[in-house]
Amino acid sequence: MSLFAVADCNNFYCSCERVFHPELNGRPVVVLSNNDGCLIARSEEAKKLGLKMGDPFFQVRDLLERERVAVFSSNYTLYGSMSGRVMSLLSQYTPSLDVYSIDEAFLDLSNMGDSQHMKRYGEQIAHRVHKATGIPISVGIAPTKTLAKMGSKFAKKYKGYHGCCLIDTPERRQKALELFPVEDVWGIGRRIARQLAYYNITTAADFARQKESWVRSKFSVTTVRTWKELNGESCIVLDDMSQKKSICTSRSFAGQGISDFGILEEAVANFASRCASKLRHQRSCCQGVTVFAHTSPFREDVPSHFIQQSVQLSVPTQDTAEIIKTAVGMLRENFPAQESTSAPALFKKAGVIIWNITSARVVQQDLFDTIDRTKQKALLEAIDEINRRNGHDTVRIATQGTNVRFGLQNAYLSHQYTTNIDDVIVAKIK
DNA sequence: TCTGGGGTCCTAGGACCC
Protein backbone atom coordinates (compact mmCIF):
# COMPACT_ATOMS: atom_id res chain seq x y z
CA MET A 1 0.00 0.00 0.00
CA SER A 2 1.46 3.32 -1.03
CA LEU A 3 1.73 6.27 1.31
CA PHE A 4 3.06 9.71 0.53
CA ALA A 5 3.76 12.83 2.50
CA VAL A 6 4.04 16.23 0.98
CA ALA A 7 5.88 18.93 2.89
CA ASP A 8 4.97 22.41 1.82
CA CYS A 9 6.66 25.52 3.19
CA ASN A 10 4.14 28.13 4.33
CA ASN A 11 4.38 31.36 2.29
CA PHE A 12 7.96 30.36 1.64
CA TYR A 13 9.57 33.60 0.43
CA CYS A 14 7.90 35.62 3.18
CA SER A 15 8.97 33.05 5.75
CA CYS A 16 12.59 33.24 4.52
CA GLU A 17 12.60 37.01 5.01
CA ARG A 18 11.06 36.64 8.46
CA VAL A 19 13.78 34.26 9.60
CA PHE A 20 16.16 37.22 9.44
CA HIS A 21 13.57 39.81 10.48
CA PRO A 22 11.81 38.15 13.40
CA GLU A 23 10.13 41.44 14.27
CA LEU A 24 7.94 40.83 11.21
CA ASN A 25 6.25 37.79 12.72
CA GLY A 26 2.54 38.53 13.01
CA ARG A 27 2.84 41.44 10.59
CA PRO A 28 1.88 41.56 6.92
CA VAL A 29 4.79 40.82 4.56
CA VAL A 30 4.94 40.59 0.77
CA VAL A 31 7.68 39.65 -1.67
CA LEU A 32 7.82 41.15 -5.16
CA SER A 33 8.76 39.56 -8.47
CA ASN A 34 11.73 40.63 -10.56
CA ASN A 35 11.84 44.36 -11.28
CA ASP A 36 9.55 44.79 -8.29
CA GLY A 37 6.77 44.10 -10.77
CA CYS A 38 4.08 42.26 -8.86
CA LEU A 39 3.31 40.34 -5.68
CA ILE A 40 4.51 36.73 -5.71
CA ALA A 41 4.35 35.88 -2.01
CA ARG A 42 2.14 37.08 0.82
CA SER A 43 2.08 36.30 4.50
CA GLU A 44 -1.28 35.28 6.02
CA GLU A 45 -1.73 38.81 7.36
CA ALA A 46 -1.13 40.21 3.86
CA LYS A 47 -3.69 37.79 2.37
CA LYS A 48 -6.25 39.03 4.90
CA LEU A 49 -5.76 42.57 3.60
CA GLY A 50 -7.11 41.36 0.27
CA LEU A 51 -3.74 41.33 -1.50
CA LYS A 52 -3.73 38.82 -4.35
CA MET A 53 -1.03 36.75 -5.96
CA GLY A 54 0.18 38.61 -9.04
CA ASP A 55 -1.21 42.01 -8.06
CA PRO A 56 0.90 44.68 -9.82
CA PHE A 57 2.98 46.47 -7.20
CA PHE A 58 2.14 49.96 -8.47
CA GLN A 59 -1.58 49.23 -8.12
CA VAL A 60 -1.41 48.18 -4.48
CA ARG A 61 1.39 50.46 -3.36
CA ASP A 62 -0.87 52.85 -1.49
CA LEU A 63 -2.57 50.02 0.36
CA LEU A 64 0.80 48.51 1.30
CA GLU A 65 1.97 51.83 2.73
CA ARG A 66 -1.27 52.52 4.54
CA GLU A 67 -1.27 49.10 6.18
CA ARG A 68 2.46 49.27 6.90
CA VAL A 69 3.14 46.06 4.99
CA ALA A 70 6.78 44.99 4.91
CA VAL A 71 7.90 44.80 1.26
CA PHE A 72 10.84 42.82 -0.13
CA SER A 73 12.30 42.43 -3.60
CA SER A 74 12.86 38.76 -4.42
CA ASN A 75 16.14 37.40 -3.16
CA TYR A 76 16.54 34.05 -4.90
CA THR A 77 20.01 33.45 -3.53
CA LEU A 78 18.56 33.51 -0.04
CA TYR A 79 15.51 31.41 -0.91
CA GLY A 80 17.58 28.81 -2.74
CA SER A 81 19.88 28.45 0.20
CA MET A 82 17.04 28.17 2.72
CA SER A 83 15.34 25.63 0.48
CA GLY A 84 18.50 23.52 0.54
CA ARG A 85 18.41 23.46 4.34
CA VAL A 86 14.77 22.39 4.42
CA MET A 87 15.25 19.68 1.78
CA SER A 88 18.30 18.31 3.52
CA LEU A 89 16.30 17.87 6.73
CA LEU A 90 13.36 16.29 4.93
CA SER A 91 15.61 13.75 3.26
CA GLN A 92 16.35 12.31 6.68
CA TYR A 93 12.75 11.17 7.04
CA THR A 94 12.37 9.06 3.90
CA PRO A 95 14.32 6.66 1.71
CA SER A 96 13.06 8.61 -1.30
CA LEU A 97 12.63 12.38 -1.48
CA ASP A 98 11.25 14.06 -4.60
CA VAL A 99 11.98 17.79 -4.57
CA TYR A 100 9.03 19.15 -6.49
CA SER A 101 9.77 22.88 -6.32
CA ILE A 102 11.79 25.36 -4.30
CA ASP A 103 9.35 25.10 -1.39
CA GLU A 104 7.79 21.68 -1.71
CA ALA A 105 8.79 18.01 -1.67
CA PHE A 106 7.20 14.57 -1.65
CA LEU A 107 8.39 11.90 0.79
CA ASP A 108 7.68 8.28 0.00
CA LEU A 109 6.48 6.71 3.26
CA SER A 110 5.25 3.43 1.76
CA ASN A 111 6.02 0.34 3.86
CA MET A 112 7.17 2.40 6.79
CA GLY A 113 4.76 0.92 9.25
CA ASP A 114 1.19 1.45 10.33
CA SER A 115 -0.33 4.59 8.88
CA GLN A 116 -1.75 5.47 12.29
CA HIS A 117 1.73 6.27 13.53
CA MET A 118 2.26 8.53 10.58
CA LYS A 119 0.27 11.40 12.06
CA ARG A 120 2.83 11.69 14.83
CA TYR A 121 5.67 11.19 12.35
CA GLY A 122 4.44 14.07 10.19
CA GLU A 123 4.10 16.35 13.20
CA GLN A 124 7.68 15.56 14.13
CA ILE A 125 8.89 16.46 10.64
CA ALA A 126 7.04 19.79 10.74
CA HIS A 127 8.31 20.59 14.19
CA ARG A 128 11.91 19.71 13.42
CA VAL A 129 12.06 21.70 10.16
CA HIS A 130 10.57 24.75 11.82
CA LYS A 131 12.91 24.56 14.77
CA ALA A 132 16.04 23.96 12.72
CA THR A 133 15.45 26.41 9.87
CA GLY A 134 12.84 28.88 11.11
CA ILE A 135 10.59 27.96 8.18
CA PRO A 136 7.07 26.79 9.11
CA ILE A 137 5.82 23.91 6.97
CA SER A 138 2.60 21.96 6.49
CA VAL A 139 2.60 18.22 5.99
CA GLY A 140 -0.11 16.12 4.38
CA ILE A 141 0.01 12.33 4.39
CA ALA A 142 -2.18 10.05 2.25
CA PRO A 143 -2.11 7.06 -0.09
CA THR A 144 -1.89 9.32 -3.17
CA LYS A 145 0.02 12.51 -3.88
CA THR A 146 -3.13 14.43 -4.76
CA LEU A 147 -4.77 13.53 -1.43
CA ALA A 148 -1.53 14.32 0.40
CA LYS A 149 -1.55 17.79 -1.18
CA MET A 150 -5.10 18.19 0.05
CA GLY A 151 -3.98 17.17 3.53
CA SER A 152 -1.21 19.73 3.60
CA LYS A 153 -3.74 22.45 2.81
CA PHE A 154 -5.88 21.39 5.77
CA ALA A 155 -2.78 21.28 7.96
CA LYS A 156 -1.92 24.80 6.90
CA LYS A 157 -5.40 26.15 7.46
CA TYR A 158 -6.18 24.62 10.85
CA LYS A 159 -3.72 25.04 13.69
CA GLY A 160 -5.26 22.08 15.52
CA TYR A 161 -3.47 19.67 13.20
CA HIS A 162 -0.07 20.69 14.63
CA GLY A 163 1.42 20.86 11.16
CA CYS A 164 0.24 17.51 9.81
CA CYS A 165 -3.03 16.18 8.42
CA LEU A 166 -3.35 12.46 7.74
CA ILE A 167 -5.97 11.22 5.25
CA ASP A 168 -5.65 7.46 5.47
CA THR A 169 -9.04 5.75 5.79
CA PRO A 170 -11.88 5.93 3.22
CA GLU A 171 -14.01 7.68 5.85
CA ARG A 172 -11.46 10.43 6.40
CA ARG A 173 -10.97 10.71 2.67
CA GLN A 174 -14.69 11.19 2.05
CA LYS A 175 -14.94 13.86 4.73
CA ALA A 176 -11.93 15.71 3.37
CA LEU A 177 -13.26 15.57 -0.21
CA GLU A 178 -16.57 17.06 0.89
CA LEU A 179 -14.89 19.99 2.60
CA PHE A 180 -12.54 20.72 -0.28
CA PRO A 181 -13.40 23.06 -3.21
CA VAL A 182 -12.70 21.30 -6.50
CA GLU A 183 -10.79 24.28 -7.88
CA ASP A 184 -8.21 23.86 -5.12
CA VAL A 185 -7.44 20.28 -6.13
CA TRP A 186 -3.90 19.76 -7.47
CA GLY A 187 -4.26 19.40 -11.23
CA ILE A 188 -7.57 21.25 -11.54
CA GLY A 189 -6.92 24.72 -12.87
CA ARG A 190 -9.18 27.65 -13.56
CA ARG A 191 -10.26 26.35 -16.92
CA ILE A 192 -11.32 22.89 -15.83
CA ALA A 193 -12.92 24.24 -12.64
CA ARG A 194 -15.11 26.46 -14.78
CA GLN A 195 -16.23 23.54 -16.90
CA LEU A 196 -16.96 21.49 -13.78
CA ALA A 197 -18.98 24.32 -12.30
CA TYR A 198 -21.21 24.14 -15.35
CA TYR A 199 -22.14 20.58 -14.29
CA ASN A 200 -22.68 21.73 -10.70
CA ILE A 201 -19.50 20.07 -9.54
CA THR A 202 -18.06 22.34 -6.88
CA THR A 203 -16.42 20.13 -4.26
CA ALA A 204 -13.73 17.48 -4.64
CA ALA A 205 -16.35 14.95 -3.48
CA ASP A 206 -18.71 15.96 -6.32
CA PHE A 207 -15.91 15.35 -8.79
CA ALA A 208 -14.70 12.07 -7.27
CA ARG A 209 -18.26 10.74 -7.39
CA GLN A 210 -18.50 11.01 -11.20
CA LYS A 211 -18.10 7.97 -13.42
CA GLU A 212 -14.64 7.44 -14.86
CA SER A 213 -16.09 7.16 -18.37
CA TRP A 214 -17.68 10.58 -18.02
CA VAL A 215 -14.43 12.18 -16.87
CA ARG A 216 -12.57 10.46 -19.70
CA SER A 217 -15.02 11.70 -22.30
CA LYS A 218 -14.87 15.32 -21.14
CA PHE A 219 -11.20 15.81 -20.21
CA SER A 220 -7.67 14.66 -20.94
CA VAL A 221 -5.85 11.73 -19.36
CA THR A 222 -4.21 14.12 -16.88
CA THR A 223 -7.60 14.93 -15.37
CA VAL A 224 -8.54 11.24 -15.30
CA ARG A 225 -5.40 10.62 -13.24
CA THR A 226 -6.40 13.34 -10.81
CA TRP A 227 -9.84 11.74 -10.51
CA LYS A 228 -8.26 8.34 -9.77
CA GLU A 229 -5.95 9.83 -7.18
CA LEU A 230 -8.87 11.47 -5.40
CA ASN A 231 -10.47 8.03 -5.24
CA GLY A 232 -7.41 6.58 -3.59
CA GLU A 233 -5.61 5.04 -6.58
CA SER A 234 -2.03 6.28 -6.77
CA CYS A 235 -1.03 6.93 -10.38
CA ILE A 236 0.93 10.18 -10.59
CA VAL A 237 4.63 9.46 -10.94
CA LEU A 238 7.06 12.35 -10.80
CA ASP A 239 10.03 11.83 -13.02
CA ASP A 240 13.47 13.10 -12.23
CA MET A 241 13.19 16.85 -12.37
CA SER A 242 16.89 17.61 -11.95
CA GLN A 243 17.58 16.99 -15.65
CA LYS A 244 15.56 19.69 -17.39
CA LYS A 245 14.13 19.04 -20.83
CA SER A 246 14.15 22.70 -21.69
CA ILE A 247 15.94 25.63 -20.12
CA CYS A 248 14.69 29.20 -20.35
CA THR A 249 16.31 32.46 -19.31
CA SER A 250 14.17 35.55 -19.78
CA ARG A 251 13.62 38.94 -18.22
CA SER A 252 11.31 41.88 -18.42
CA PHE A 253 13.06 45.20 -18.74
CA ALA A 254 12.47 47.99 -16.28
CA GLY A 255 10.92 51.25 -17.39
CA GLN A 256 9.76 51.87 -20.93
CA GLY A 257 11.58 48.97 -22.53
CA ILE A 258 14.37 48.69 -25.08
CA SER A 259 14.27 49.98 -28.66
CA ASP A 260 17.99 49.90 -29.43
CA PHE A 261 19.17 46.76 -31.18
CA GLY A 262 22.61 46.85 -29.58
CA ILE A 263 21.21 46.81 -26.05
CA LEU A 264 18.67 44.11 -26.82
CA GLU A 265 21.40 42.05 -28.48
CA GLU A 266 23.54 42.35 -25.38
CA ALA A 267 20.63 41.22 -23.19
CA VAL A 268 19.92 38.23 -25.42
CA ALA A 269 23.62 37.31 -25.44
CA ASN A 270 23.56 37.25 -21.65
CA PHE A 271 20.39 35.13 -21.55
CA ALA A 272 21.97 32.68 -23.99
CA SER A 273 25.09 32.55 -21.88
CA ARG A 274 23.06 31.78 -18.73
CA CYS A 275 21.22 29.02 -20.57
CA ALA A 276 24.51 27.47 -21.71
CA SER A 277 25.87 27.64 -18.21
CA LYS A 278 22.77 25.96 -16.70
CA LEU A 279 23.01 23.36 -19.45
CA ARG A 280 26.61 22.48 -18.63
CA HIS A 281 25.76 22.40 -14.95
CA GLN A 282 23.40 19.50 -15.60
CA ARG A 283 25.96 17.95 -18.00
CA SER A 284 23.79 18.15 -21.06
CA CYS A 285 23.85 19.40 -24.63
CA CYS A 286 21.03 21.01 -26.56
CA GLN A 287 20.10 20.97 -30.18
CA GLY A 288 17.25 23.47 -30.25
CA VAL A 289 17.50 27.20 -29.63
CA THR A 290 14.63 29.69 -29.50
CA VAL A 291 14.88 33.44 -29.11
CA PHE A 292 11.95 35.71 -28.37
CA ALA A 293 11.36 39.38 -27.66
CA HIS A 294 8.16 41.30 -27.38
CA THR A 295 6.67 44.64 -26.47
CA SER A 296 4.39 45.13 -23.48
CA PRO A 297 1.15 43.14 -23.77
CA PHE A 298 -0.49 45.69 -21.46
CA ARG A 299 0.00 48.79 -23.59
CA GLU A 300 -2.39 49.50 -26.38
CA ASP A 301 -1.15 53.02 -27.01
CA VAL A 302 2.13 51.93 -28.62
CA PRO A 303 2.72 49.52 -31.52
CA SER A 304 3.14 45.92 -30.44
CA HIS A 305 5.76 43.63 -31.86
CA PHE A 306 6.47 39.94 -31.32
CA ILE A 307 9.68 38.22 -32.33
CA GLN A 308 10.06 34.49 -32.02
CA GLN A 309 12.25 32.10 -33.95
CA SER A 310 13.64 28.63 -33.36
CA VAL A 311 16.33 26.57 -35.00
CA GLN A 312 17.64 23.04 -34.81
CA LEU A 313 21.43 22.74 -34.80
CA SER A 314 23.11 19.93 -36.71
CA VAL A 315 25.18 18.88 -33.68
CA PRO A 316 24.12 19.05 -30.01
CA THR A 317 26.13 21.72 -28.23
CA GLN A 318 26.83 23.14 -24.80
CA ASP A 319 29.06 25.91 -26.05
CA THR A 320 28.30 29.43 -24.85
CA ALA A 321 29.68 31.09 -27.96
CA GLU A 322 27.70 28.89 -30.31
CA ILE A 323 24.43 29.35 -28.44
CA ILE A 324 24.94 33.11 -28.23
CA LYS A 325 25.75 33.30 -31.92
CA THR A 326 22.65 31.31 -32.82
CA ALA A 327 20.30 33.31 -30.60
CA VAL A 328 21.71 36.71 -31.55
CA GLY A 329 21.68 35.75 -35.24
CA MET A 330 17.97 34.98 -35.12
CA LEU A 331 17.29 38.19 -33.19
CA ARG A 332 19.12 40.22 -35.84
CA GLU A 333 17.18 38.57 -38.67
CA ASN A 334 13.87 39.39 -37.04
CA PHE A 335 14.57 42.79 -35.56
CA PRO A 336 12.23 45.32 -37.18
CA ALA A 337 13.81 47.85 -39.51
CA GLN A 338 13.49 51.35 -38.14
CA GLU A 339 11.24 53.52 -40.23
CA SER A 340 11.84 57.18 -39.79
CA THR A 341 8.15 57.98 -39.79
CA SER A 342 6.99 55.73 -36.95
CA ALA A 343 8.00 55.26 -33.37
CA PRO A 344 10.40 52.33 -32.77
CA ALA A 345 9.13 49.18 -31.06
CA LEU A 346 9.81 49.21 -27.32
CA PHE A 347 10.77 45.69 -26.32
CA LYS A 348 9.68 44.99 -22.77
CA LYS A 349 10.73 41.38 -22.42
CA ALA A 350 13.11 38.98 -24.13
CA GLY A 351 14.48 35.53 -23.56
CA VAL A 352 16.28 32.46 -24.83
CA ILE A 353 15.00 28.90 -24.57
CA ILE A 354 17.13 25.86 -25.29
CA TRP A 355 15.49 22.48 -25.84
CA ASN A 356 16.01 19.10 -27.43
CA ILE A 357 18.34 18.34 -24.55
CA THR A 358 20.47 15.20 -24.39
CA SER A 359 23.24 13.91 -22.17
CA ALA A 360 26.66 15.39 -22.92
CA ARG A 361 28.18 11.91 -22.88
CA VAL A 362 26.48 10.61 -25.99
CA VAL A 363 26.68 13.25 -28.67
CA GLN A 364 25.85 12.23 -32.20
CA GLN A 365 28.63 13.63 -34.38
CA ASP A 366 28.02 15.37 -37.66
CA LEU A 367 30.07 14.27 -40.63
CA PHE A 368 30.44 17.83 -41.83
CA ASP A 369 31.10 19.41 -38.46
CA THR A 370 33.70 22.16 -38.65
CA ILE A 371 34.39 22.71 -34.96
CA ASP A 372 37.08 20.97 -32.91
CA ARG A 373 34.76 19.78 -30.13
CA THR A 374 37.48 18.39 -27.88
CA LYS A 375 39.42 21.62 -27.77
CA GLN A 376 36.21 23.55 -27.28
CA LYS A 377 35.23 21.38 -24.30
CA ALA A 378 38.53 22.08 -22.54
CA LEU A 379 38.03 25.80 -23.04
CA LEU A 380 34.49 25.70 -21.62
CA GLU A 381 35.61 23.76 -18.58
CA ALA A 382 38.30 26.35 -17.91
CA ILE A 383 35.83 29.21 -18.23
CA ASP A 384 33.31 27.53 -15.93
CA GLU A 385 36.01 26.97 -13.33
CA ILE A 386 37.14 30.60 -13.39
CA ASN A 387 33.56 31.80 -13.15
CA ARG A 388 32.78 29.39 -10.36
CA ARG A 389 35.64 30.78 -8.30
CA ASN A 390 35.28 34.44 -9.17
CA GLY A 391 31.58 34.94 -9.69
CA HIS A 392 29.69 34.35 -12.89
CA ASP A 393 30.50 36.32 -16.01
CA THR A 394 34.05 37.06 -14.84
CA VAL A 395 35.00 35.60 -18.20
CA ARG A 396 32.46 36.23 -20.92
CA ILE A 397 31.87 36.55 -24.63
CA ALA A 398 32.28 40.03 -26.11
CA THR A 399 28.64 40.28 -27.23
CA GLN A 400 27.57 40.05 -23.60
CA GLY A 401 28.95 43.53 -23.08
CA THR A 402 30.65 44.94 -20.05
CA ASN A 403 27.94 46.81 -18.25
CA VAL A 404 24.49 45.67 -17.43
CA ARG A 405 22.45 48.49 -18.88
CA PHE A 406 19.22 46.56 -18.68
CA GLY A 407 19.76 45.92 -14.99
CA LEU A 408 17.05 44.76 -12.69
CA GLN A 409 15.13 47.00 -10.43
CA ASN A 410 15.01 45.67 -6.89
CA ALA A 411 14.73 48.47 -4.42
CA TYR A 412 13.74 46.32 -1.44
CA LEU A 413 16.37 43.61 -1.55
CA SER A 414 17.37 41.92 1.68
CA HIS A 415 20.89 40.65 2.34
CA GLN A 416 22.50 37.33 1.40
CA TYR A 417 22.40 36.20 5.03
CA THR A 418 23.27 32.59 4.36
CA THR A 419 25.60 32.76 1.38
CA ASN A 420 27.74 35.89 1.73
CA ILE A 421 30.16 36.17 4.64
CA ASP A 422 29.73 39.96 4.79
CA ASP A 423 25.98 39.58 5.29
CA VAL A 424 25.99 37.03 8.06
CA ILE A 425 23.99 38.23 11.04
CA VAL A 426 26.07 39.26 14.03
CA ALA A 427 24.67 38.33 17.42
CA LYS A 428 25.23 40.80 20.22
CA ILE A 429 25.55 39.45 23.72
CA LYS A 430 24.58 41.84 26.45
C1' DT B 1 5.18 55.44 -15.54
C1' DC B 2 5.16 50.92 -13.19
C1' DT B 3 2.07 44.14 -14.77
C1' DG B 4 7.57 37.62 -12.97
C1' DG B 5 10.08 33.54 -14.32
C1' DG B 6 10.63 28.73 -15.22
C1' DG B 7 8.93 24.42 -16.01
C1' DT B 8 5.85 19.87 -17.62
C1' DC B 9 2.56 17.22 -20.24
C1' DC B 10 -1.20 16.59 -23.61
C1' DT B 11 -3.65 17.19 -27.93
C1' DA B 12 -4.92 18.57 -32.48
C1' DG B 13 -3.56 19.20 -36.85
C1' DG B 14 -0.26 19.39 -40.59
C1' DA B 15 3.54 17.19 -43.16
C1' DC B 16 5.04 13.29 -44.92
C1' DC B 17 5.31 8.43 -46.14
C1' DC B 18 3.81 4.08 -48.29
Add this chain to the structure above:
DNA sequence: TCTGGGGTCCTAGGACCC
Protein backbone atom coordinates in the same frame (compact mmCIF):
# COMPACT_ATOMS: atom_id res chain seq x y z
C1' DT C 1 -18.90 14.09 -61.10
C1' DC C 2 -16.34 10.93 -58.74
C1' DT C 3 -10.39 11.99 -56.04
C1' DG C 4 -7.86 6.11 -50.50
C1' DG C 5 -6.50 4.82 -46.16
C1' DG C 6 -3.58 4.39 -42.55
C1' DG C 7 0.40 5.33 -40.05
C1' DT C 8 4.21 8.26 -37.81
C1' DC C 9 6.46 12.32 -36.59
C1' DC C 10 6.70 17.07 -35.49
C1' DT C 11 5.06 21.40 -33.79
C1' DA C 12 2.27 25.00 -31.80
C1' DG C 13 -0.68 26.08 -28.46
C1' DG C 14 -3.26 25.15 -24.32
C1' DA C 15 -3.59 23.79 -19.63
C1' DC C 16 -1.48 23.00 -15.58
C1' DC C 17 2.12 23.57 -11.75
C1' DC C 18 5.08 26.46 -8.33
